[in-house]
Amino acid sequence: MTHRIDMAAYRRIVILTGAGVSAASGLDTFRGHGGLWRQFDAEACATATALRTDPLRVWRLISFMRRGAKTAKPNPAHQAIVALENKLRATQSLTVVTQNIDGLHQRAGSHGVIELHGRLSHTRCANPRCSLKPFEDWELYETQTPRCEKCGAVLRPDVVLFEELLPPDAYRACDDAVRACDLFLAVGTSCTVHPACDFVFTAKDHGATAILVNLEPPENAVDVFDEIHLGPAEELLPALLG
Numbered sequence: 383m384t385h386r387i388d389m390a391a392y393r394r395i396v397i398l399t400g401a402g403v404s405a406a407s408g409l410d411t412f413r414g415h416g417g418l419w420r421q422f423d424a425e426a427c428a429t430a431t432a433l434r435t436d437p438l439r440v441w442r443l444i445s446f447m448r449r450g451a452k453t454a455k456p457n458p459a460h461q462a463i464v465a466l467e468n469k470l471r472a473t474q475s476l477t478v479v480t481q482n483i484d485g486l487h488q489r490a491g492s493h494g495v496i497e498l499h500g501r502l503s504h505t506r507c508a509n510p511r512c513s514l515k516p517f518e519d520w521e522l523y524e525t526q527t528p529r530c531e532k533c534g535a536v537l538r539p540d541v542v543l544f545e546e547l548l549p550p551d552a553y554r555a556c557d558d559a560v561r562a563c564d565l566f567l568a569v570g571t572s573c574t575v576h577p578a579c580d581f582v583f584t585a586k587d588h589g590a591t592a593i594l595v596n597l598e599p600p601e602n603a604v605d606v607f608d609e610i611h612l613g614p615a616e617e618l619l620p621a622l623l624g
């Protein structure tokens with residue numbers, strides 16, 4: 383039986399989400415049954431090397447993900463996090479950190495979401511010296527790689543690919559929040575990808591309570607969590623967050 387977490391007992395709350403929180407919205411997770419990395423070769427279409435050598439392959443993956451994310455609706459897991467945000471006392475804070483690039487937390491109404499891995503909804507110029515700013519773009523590019531109208535370089539998705547560093551501001555904001563939190567709640571993540579999977583250790587080192595809500599036990603980091611609730615986030619979160 384899932385008990386309600388006494389959220390009033392905590393002042394600084396961090397919720398880290400992964401692909402599992404969007405599963406009930408019909409979006410694929412990356413690992414496990416039916417995961418994206420079973421359908422696409424991550425090495426060949428989700429790395430900085432792939433972007434350099436075969437950008438159209440990267441865009442085919444991104445187009446597949448955009449097709450689903452563009453019309454996906456937030457589910458009760460996203461909505462439970464928004465409900466928590468709306469009932470916090472003035473002395474409490476909530477920071478939502480997501481590994482997801484689907485934008486569903488914002489679509490549900492969450493504020494100040496830290497997107498560690500970028501956002502599917504935007505495209506930017508691959509040339510770091512170009513003045514073109516990232517722009518909202520849900521276009522699907524499956525037959526031709528888009529080019530920058532300013533400098534002619536390849537356009538790329540505004541997401542973090544493997545072999546790339548996280549956006550420094552996002553990482554710093556997340557690290558600050560994790561060091562200051564007294565509750566670290568991880569939801570729908572396999573706890574396998576750095577640096578997101580390391581944040582729970584930082585939180586614990588700074589005295590936080592760590593709770594995991596996930597469909598299955600994580601491959602690692604099991605011992606670091608004070609509580610693990612196994613099951614679908616769209617059912618457990620509304621009960622846990624009350």
Ligand code: APR
Pocket residue numbers: 399400401402403405406411412413414417481482499569570571572573574575595596597598600613614615616
């Ligand atoms: N409720 C809760 N958890 C779920 C649900 C659900 N309805 N459905 C699946 N899960 C769990 C799975 O059991 C799995 O442990 O969600 C987890 C999703 O794990 P991954 O697919 O590895 O996704 P994530 O942890 O977000 O991956 C991190 O890896 O490939 C990169 O950049 C990508 O952001 C991604 C990062």
